[in-house]
Amino acid sequence: xxxxxxxxxxxxxxxxxxxxxxxxxxxxxxxxxxxxxxxxxxxxxxxxxxxxxxxxxxxxxxxxxxxxxxxxxxxxxxxxxxxxxxxxxxxxxxxxxxxxxxxxxxxxxxxxxxxxxxxxxxxxxxxxxxxxxxxxxxxxxxxxxxxxxxxxxxxxxxxxxxxxxxxxxxxxxxxxxxxxxxxxxxxxxxxxxxxxxxxxxxxxxxxxxxxxxxxxxxxxxxxxxxxxxxxxxxxxxxxxxxxxxxxxxxxxxxxxxxxxxxxxxxxxxxxxxxxxxxxxxxxxxxxxxxxxxxxxxxxxxxxxxxxxxxxxxxxxxxxxxxxxxxxxxxxxxxxxxxxxxxxxxxxxxxxxxxxxxxxxxxxxxxxxxxxxxxxxxxxxxxxxxxxxxxxxxxxxxxxxxxxxxxxxxxxxxxxxxxxxxxxxxxxxxxxxxxxxxxxxxxxxxxxxxxxxxxxxxxxxxxxxxxxxxxxxxxxxxxxxxxxxxxxxxxxxxxxxxxxxxxxxxxxxxxxxxxxxxxxxxxxxxxxxxxxxxxxxxxxxxxxxxxxxxxxxxxxxxxxxxxxxxxxxxxxxxxxxxxxxxxxxxxxxxxxxxxxxxxxxxxxxxxxxxxxxxxxxxxxxxxxxxxxxxxxxxxxxxxxxxxxxxxxxxxxxxxxxxxxxxxxxxxxxxxxxxxxxxxxxxxxxxxxxxxxxxxxxxxxxxxxxxxxxxxxxxxxxxxxxxxxxxxxxxxxxxxxxxxxxxxxxxxxxxxxxxxxxxxxxxxxxxxxxxxxxxxxxxxxxxxxxxxxxxxxxxxxxxxxxxxxxxxxxxxxxxxx
Amino acid sequence: xxxxxxxxxxxxxxxxxxxxxxxxxxxxxxxxxxxxxxxxxxxxxxxxxxxxxxxxxxxxxxxxxxxxxxxxxxxxxxxxxxxxxxxxxxxxxxxxxxxxxxxxxxxxxxxxxxxxxxxxxxxxxxxxxxxxxxxxxxxxxxxxxxxxxxxxxxxxxxxxxxxx
Ligand code: FES
Ligand code: FES
Numbered sequence: 001x002x003x004x005x006x007x008x009x010x011x012x013x014x015x016x017x018x019x020x021x022x023x024x025x026x027x028x029x030x031x032x033x034x035x036x037x038x039x040x041x042x043x044x045x046x047x048x049x050x051x052x053x054x055x056x057x058x059x060x061x062x063x064x065x066x067x068x069x070x071x072x073x074x075x076x077x078x079x080x081x082x083x084x085x086x087x088x089x090x091x092x093x094x095x096x097x098x099x100x101x102x103x104x105x106x107x108x109x110x111x112x113x114x115x116x117x118x119x120x121x122x123x124x125x126x127x128x129x130x131x132x133x134x135x136x137x138x139x140x141x142x143x144x145x146x147x148x149x150x151x152x153x154x155x156x157x158x159x160x161x162x163x164x165x166x167x168x169x170x171x172x173x174x175x176x177x178x179x180x181x182x183x184x185x186x187x188x189x190x191x192x193x194x195x196x197x198x199x200x201x202x203x204x205x206x207x208x209x210x211x212x213x214x215x216x217x218x219x220x221x222x223x224x225x226x227x228x229x230x231x232x233x234x235x236x237x238x239x240x241x242x243x244x245x246x247x248x249x250x251x252x253x254x255x256x257x258x259x260x261x262x263x264x265x266x267x268x269x270x271x272x273x274x275x276x277x278x279x280x281x282x283x284x285x286x287x288x289x290x291x292x293x294x295x296x297x298x299x300x301x302x303x304x305x306x307x308x309x310x311x312x313x314x315x316x317x318x319x320x321x322x323x324x325x326x327x328x329x330x331x332x333x334x335x336x337x338x339x340x341x342x343x344x345x346x347x348x349x350x351x352x353x354x355x356x357x358x359x360x361x362x363x364x365x366x367x368x369x370x371x372x373x374x375x376x377x378x379x380x381x382x383x384x385x386x387x388x389x390x391x392x393x394x395x396x397x398x399x400x401x402x403x404x405x406x407x408x409x410x411x412x413x414x415x416x417x418x419x420x421x422x423x424x425x426x427x428x429x430x431x432x433x434x435x436x437x438x439x440x441x442x443x444x445x446x447x448x449x450x451x452x453x454x455x456x457x458x459x460x461x462x463x464x465x466x467x468x469x470x471x472x473x474x475x476x477x478x479x480x481x482x483x484x485x486x487x488x489x490x491x492x493x494x495x496x497x498x499x500x501x502x503x504x505x506x507x508x509x510x511x512x513x514x515x516x517x518x519x520x521x522x523x524x525x526x527x528x529x530x531x532x533x534x535x536x537x538x539x540x541x542x543x544x545x546x547x548x549x550x551x552x553x554x555x556x557x558x559x560x561x562x563x564x565x566x567x568x569x570x571x572x573x574x575x576x577x578x579x580x581x582x583x584x585x586x587x588x589x590x591x592x593x594x595x596x597x598x599x600x601x602x603x604x605x606x607x608x609x610x611x612x613x614x615x616x617x618x619x620x621x622x623x624x625x626x627x628x629x630x631x632x633x634x635x636x637x638x639x640x641x642x643x644x645x646x647x648x649x650x651x652x653x654x655x656x657x658x659x660x661x662x663x664x665x666x667x668x669x670x671x672x673x674x675x676x677x678x679x680x681x682x683x684x685x686x687x688x689x690x691x692x693x694x695x696x697x698x699x700x701x702x703x704x705x706x707x708x709x710x711x712x713x714x715x716x717x718x719x720x721x722x723x724x725x726x727x728x729x730x731x732x733x734x735x736x737x738x739x740x741x742x743x744x745x746x747x748x749x750x751x752x753x754x755x756x757x758x759x760x761x762x763x764x765x766x767x768x769x770x771x772x773x774x775x776x777x778x779x780x781x782x783x784x785x786x787x788x789x790x791x792x793x794x795x796x797x798x799x800x801x802x803x804x805x806x807x808x809x810x811x812x813x814x815x
Numbered sequence: 816x817x818x819x820x821x822x823x824x825x826x827x828x829x830x831x832x833x834x835x836x837x838x839x840x841x842x843x844x845x846x847x848x849x850x851x852x853x854x855x856x857x858x859x860x861x862x863x864x865x866x867x868x869x870x871x872x873x874x875x876x877x878x879x880x881x882x883x884x885x886x887x888x889x890x891x892x893x894x895x896x897x898x899x900x901x902x903x904x905x906x907x908x909x910x911x912x913x914x915x916x917x918x919x920x921x922x923x924x925x926x927x928x929x930x931x932x933x934x935x936x937x938x939x940x941x942x943x944x945x946x947x948x949x950x951x952x953x954x955x956x957x958x959x960x961x962x963x964x965x966x967x968x969x970x971x972x973x974x975x976x977x978x979x
Contacts, residue, residue, distance in 0.1 A: 021911050021912055021914065022911070022914065024919070025910065025911040025916060025919075026903070026911070027919075028916055028918075028919030028922055029894075029897075029898070029903060029907040029910055029911060029916065029919070029922060029926070030854070030894070030895065030897065030898045030903070030907070031852070031853065031854020031855070031893065031894040031895040031923055032854070033853075033854075033919050033920075034853075035853075035856070035920065037847070037853075037857070038847075038853035123837070123839065123840075197954060198954060199918070199920070199954055200856075200858040200864055200866055200918070200920045200921050200952060200953070200954055201856070201858065201918070201920040202858070250918070250919065251918060252856070252858075252918045252919070252920030253917075253918040253920060253954050253955055255954070284860055285858065285859040285860060285861065285864075286861075513918050514916075514917030514918030514919065514920075514955050515917065516917070697913075697914045698914065700914070700959075700960070701914045701917055701955075701956060701960055704956060704957035704958075704959040704960060705917065705954075705955050705956055705957045706957070707957050708954070708956075708957035708958065709954075709957075731859075731861055731863070732859050732861065732863035732864060732952070733861070733863060737952050737954065739949040739950075739952065739958075740944075740945040740946075740948050740949050740953075740958040740961070740962065741945055741946065741949045743957055743958050743959070745959075746959075
């Protein structure tokens with residue numbers, strides 16, 4: 001266990017906590033950002049991908065002759081070559097269905113790659129796609145979760161009977177006693193839709209194979225985790241050090257979706273090798289919408305065992321996820337990612353849970369922003385409201401009665417989560433107060449009496465961040481896990497170095513997609529050394545050959561503001577230790593007696609005994625042999641920080657699936673127009689506790705972005721299919737993304753309960769309302785429609801759907 | 816054989832270019848890969864996301880919906896034209912100060928759209944700003960800080976004009 005360095009307390013201005021505008025902006029505002037499609041290489045050729053028009057089909061002969069004859073075409077790669085040149089990707093379930101970088105003999109979703117053409121430019125490559133003849137033999141398709149498990153369902157993979165990829169049952173605590181003690185059982189059944197966050201920049205890969213070195217060089221806007229590097233190397237049958245993988249400094253949004261991109265990297269690596277040229281492929285929007293990745297859809301059945309006073313004693317649930325035509329790592333993480341925080345913000349000590357991950361003829365999944373916490377909280381928070389309604393207790397009150405109390409932290413959940421800090425009731429009360437909850441309830445009553453459909457929705461959720469990769473192990477039983485090497489971790493590495501004139505440069509590979517890491521790094525380093533952020537330069541490129549990377553590297557699960565910044569602090573402190581050691585030698589003073597300001601290091605009690613930092617740095621660089629032999633004078637510090645709480649699962653399947661745990665309380669009010677079904681936000685307060693806020697300007701940006709994703713998922717977005725598996729949302733005309741007109745003003749409240757696990761007390765906050773807003777909006781809509789006897793158990797709450805519900809309710813005889 | 820090229824003369828950011836282009840070449844691709852002006856971004860190629868927005872003869876247009884040959888004789892401004900002599904203009908400055916961008920991918924389209932908006936309506940209401948940028952999708956910011964940025968830019972531009 002690493003001991004935590006304390007946050008900087010030195011003289012000089014403190015930069016952590018200040019709204020420092022981003023240094024990244026200067027290039028991005030002037031058109032000088034460097035995104036994947038802005039890179040070119042000598043002799044670069046361009047790829048286009050032929051994709052299956054069928055949801056499920058046998059693939060017979062693929063005739064590529066005409067395509068190859070088109071002038072400008074350099075080569076074609078089909079499933080046959082892919083099967084010969086690579087192995088299926090590894091995934092954490094057994095038996096694993098075979099998933100290659102393209103369809104091999106059978107396509108299992110619309111848009112699955114069938115062939116790749118490499119040509120002089122993209123226009124010619126796309127022309128050539130039309131000349132390829134594929135002998136498809138269509139098969140029946142299945143798209144519905146429950147239908148997929150039926151006895152007569154079309155079978156996707158012979159390794160996976162009933163289309164089940166993963167299935168486990170868990171029991172935590174003492175269910176029997178809890179069931180006996182309960183006064184009643186409240187039940188719910190919830191359907192969460194399939195949607196993805198559609199970053200405005202699509203995927204891109206540049207792959208270049210060097211036959212002489214037998215080495216690949218890859219450029220791609222992959223998001224991490226760099227377990228993808230291991231997966232691609234393994235699929236290509238090469239050692240990892242033969243695969244140099246570089247991620248450009250600028251990525252046009254990720255939101256978890258770009259974790260699902262690595263199969264294309266293998267595909268383009270093979271295309272480059274086969275055609276003998278460097279290859280670039282940029283996904284187009286249609287390809288993205290039909291075939292890249294979305295979050296999973298999920299069917300949940302839940303039972304809550306409750307006392308009459310509202311205490312929830314136990315939960316029993318069954319959740320079925322759907323990873324589509326194959327299961328691609330990091331799935332089946334969808335089913336296990338939130339296990340540590342499965343009981344949310346509440347003291348629920350008993351849980352019985354069954355999880356299933358099934359396959360259907362839909363596109364594959366990836367950790368979409370919130371990574372199934374929105375699914376979990378949609379069920380859990382709807383249940384809280386159902387319990388409140390059945391017991392006739394106010395929904396705010398029922399939450400307050402079940403919260404984990406401030407003096408219980410650190411709090412270990414029944415499932416093994418270790419909540420580091422928090423004061424949920426205080427944050428929730430702040431939000432209720434700002435919302436003027438009691439008066440609003442009163443006003444709602446009056447408005448209802450006038451026939452208006454007004455609803456108030458609450459959600460109080462725990463926001464996990466910094467994934468501990470250990471949780472994927474839950475897909476296997478303890479006995480199966482014991483046969484494998486244990487897996488755990490969340491580490492991040494940073495290097496800070498000082499040049500001969502005493503200026504600081506940070507070498508990072510945190511792989512941001514717009515979160516402003518470089519600015520934050522400069523703030524943190526400035527505080528640690530007592531200098532200005534502007535004095536710190538940062539180079540942030542993930543390059544597996546030139547940076548310190550690990551399986552866990554990358555920007556996902558809101559890792560940076562806690563794991564990343566702690567690594568920055570550690571690295572800077574190591575550099576500082578070296579500076580002090582050299583200064584102590586030059587001043588003939590004890591290291592412990594020294595202190596520094598922005599320019600010099602001096603003896604605390606005799607400030608006149610001092611030396612300028614640039615002279616210390618100069619000595620280290622220019623006169624290396626003038627220092628004692630045993631003194632390590634390399635003027636750099638490396639910090640690698642792994643959260644000490646990232647341990648493998650226990651034999652009882654308990655696991656701390658994340659490392660820091662923030663809190664979100666949503667309190668919002670909607671009005672529904674009964675004539676159109678359209679929903680309008682009247683008021684919205686969102687309270688967040690993510691520990692110490694490092695940069696309030698950037699923090700606000702994360703929160704506002706999270707709100708928009710939450711609204712998208714709750715109201716607009718769905719990757720929809722017809723019953724034959726044909727996709728209905730293949731363009732931005734059909735797949736609706738919130739515009740500036742759909743996002744209301746949200747009143748943000750911050751509470752800061754520092755994390756004891758991170759150097760600065762910060763937690764992650766990048767997923768934010770993406771995980772809580774769908775639940776809160778659903779609760780508000782349910783509240784608004786309650787007078788009509790309408791239940792809300794599914795999303796998205798599109799005007800069309802709500803309108804149909806209202807019409808049905810009005811025409812049903814009971815009304 | 817490659818389709819026959821056609822010669823066009825186009826002025827981009829004040830510089831005149833004479834190039835031979837295929838009739839089907841999109842203006843967005845011409846700007847990016849033909850002229851290496853990578854500031855203009857492509858997010859959908861079907862006219863919805865707005866990332867590719869440029870000023871075409873002074874009017875905000877989607878460069879993914881225009882063929883390069885249609886730009887023959889046109890004057891085009893892209894995001895690269897905004898900063899002069901190493902200094903951000905007032906709109907860019909406002910985006911910087913108010914965190915009006917995260918990943919920066921929608922930003923060029925957002926800036927060019929806002930430029931036209933503020934030219935036509937120098938002191939827009941919040942609602943007018945929201946309506947004005949509703950044709951440009953941003954998935955990072957949730958739009959709030961973009962609206963703040965444009966409002967701040969409107970004030971700054973008015974202030975600068977008053978000072979002149
Ligand atoms: S790329 Fe032109 S509108 Fe999306
Ligand atoms: S800043 Fe990323 S899409 Fe707008």
